[in-house]
Structure formats: structure tokens, C-alpha cells
Amino acid sequence: MENDSISSSSSESKLPLIVGILGFALGAAGLVLGIKAKGAAQLAGEDAALAKSQVAELGATISAKANAADVQALATDLASTKQQIEFNEKTLADRIDELQKVAAAPKAPGSGKVPTPAGPGEHVVAKGETLGGIAKKNGISLKAIQDLNPGVNPNRLQIGQRLKVK
Numbered sequence: 001m002e003n004d005s006i007s008s009s010s011s012e013s014k015l016p017l018i019v020g021i022l023g024f025a026l027g028a029a030g031l032v033l034g035i036k037a038k039g040a041a042q043l044a045g046e047d048a049a050l051a052k053s054q055v056a057e058l059g060a061t062i063s064a065k066a067n068a069a070d071v072q073a074l075a076t077d078l079a080s081t082k083q084q085i086e087f088n089e090k091t092l093a094d095r096i097d098e099l100q101k102v103a104a105a106p107k108a109p110g111s112g113k114v115p116t117p118a119g120p121g122e123h124v125v126a127k128g129e130t131l132g133g134i135a136k137k138n139g140i141s142l143k144a145i146q147d148l149n150p151g152v153n154p155n156r157l158q159i160g161q162r163l164k165v166k
Helices: 015-065 068-104 131-137 142-148
Strands: 122-124 162-164
Touching: 015 068, 131 142, 142 162
Parallel strands: none
Antiparallel strands: 122 162
């Protein structure tokens, strides 16, 4: 007698839990990376502030020792450098904000994957399906579906997995 009720209940019932834990772990890792990036940005901002003060001190020292034309050229260069630093700080802050939004956004398990429909002679495994149930739906025996899919472990079916049914 054929057993069409082969079930992967032990692995199938744990799948949502495993996916949930994996999703939580990935989200937490993203959040940690975002927080680290924010800390690095703050340190970079502090370093930039220190560099600005050192530039100001250097500018004062140079203006005391240099002629007016040299001082003006240096002042122009310093102003340009200051603008570049401010632009880089803003760009970095914007990117950190984007990363934090992405890290904080809830993720649905398997999101981003749109299953493609099954082609002729195929079946795409859906949540809760068993190999025996798929065979029954397609009017074939469990042995026939196993013969058509020799590398498939009936206890480890994956949602979205494609099986041959003809």
C-alpha cells in the first residue's frame, strides 16, 4: 500500500520559526552595522572639527608671517577644502540615515522573491505541501514523483522548489 501521507511535519513545523529567527538575526545585524556606521560618522565629524580648528590656527600663523597675496591664495584653498569637508559630512550623514532606515524596516521572510508560475509538467511547492499530497494533486503515485525527482528529499521540501510531475 502506498503511503500518500508522508509528512515533513518535524521540519515543516520548524520552518517558520527558523525563517523568523533568521530574519530577526539579519535585521539585528543590519541594525548593529548601522549603529557602528553612525558611531564612525560621529568620530569622522569630530576629526573634521579638529582639522577645521587646526586649519584655522595654521591660517592665523601663516597670515602673521606671509604677504597678503599668499594669504589670500591660502584662504581660497582653505575655503574650498572646508566646502569639500562639509559636503562629505552631509553625504556621509545622508547615507547613514538611509542605512538605518533600511536596517529598521521590517522584512517579510522571502520578501523580494516573486515565485514564477509552474510550467508544463512542473509543480512549484507551496507552504504546507508534502510530496505525497503533490503526487495526489497531480494524479500520480508517490513512487512516480520520486522517480521523476531523484535528488529531492521528501522531508526537506522548500517553498518555491520546482518538481517534475510528468
